[in-house]
Amino acid sequence: MTITLSDEARQLAGLFETETEATVKDCLLDEEFDRVIFLIKTGEMGKAIGAGGEHVSRVEQRIGKSIKLVEDAPTAEDFVANTLAPAAVYNVTISENDDRLAYVEVAEEDRGAAIGADGRNIDAARRLAERHYDIDDIELT
Structure with a gap:
């Protein structure tokens, strides 16, 4: 299945990957709740979060929105x-x-x-x- 991302979602996914070195498989913009949802490659959740949540906090500050992370799975x-x-x-x-x-x-x-x-x-x-x-x-x- 092909997932199409908006330009803004692609930019946010790229920023998150640069800041965390975790692989983003999908990015949803949740306008209703003013947040961004990142789907993270299986096994990379620790890298995405960072020690004490520092990676998530840093990206949240940069984009001015809260972030929800979800780890991908094979089934x-x-x-x-x-x-x-x-x-x-x-x-x-x-x-x-x-x-x-x-x-x-x-x-x-x-x-x-x-x-x-x-x-x-x-x-x-x-x-x-x-x-x-x-x-x-x-x-x-």
């Missing part, structure tokens, strides 16, 4: 779980009926973290899952 199930971090995800099942739905079992105490303030985390998870795995929706169970 749709692992990918969906990563998009909902830091919530504890127990299981992800992908339904292949009429629509591709991801049913996610989340610890009850982490439902709020999975959804996020004003639904920002679940919205980002849905957008990324659709872009990368053609998943039509994510439902928490």
Whole structure:
């Protein structure tokens, strides 16, 4: 699947890669919540964050927006779980009926973290899952 980035998203991804030396696989501009979501190559999350979060903080200051990082994964199930971090995800099942739905079992105490303030985390998870795995929706169970 080919992901098309806007000029602004490409510039932000390039800036993030230069500042952190981590590989950005996708960049979403979340205008509603004034933030940028970076999809980071598997295994490079530590490099992206930096010691004590210094890399993220430095880029946030430069661009004037908050940043959410998501680590890529080789399977749709692992990918969906990563998009909902830091919530504890127990299981992800992908339904292949009429629509591709991801049913996610989340610890009850982490439902709020999975959804996020004003639904920002679940919205980002849905957008990324659709872009990368053609998943039509994510439902928490």
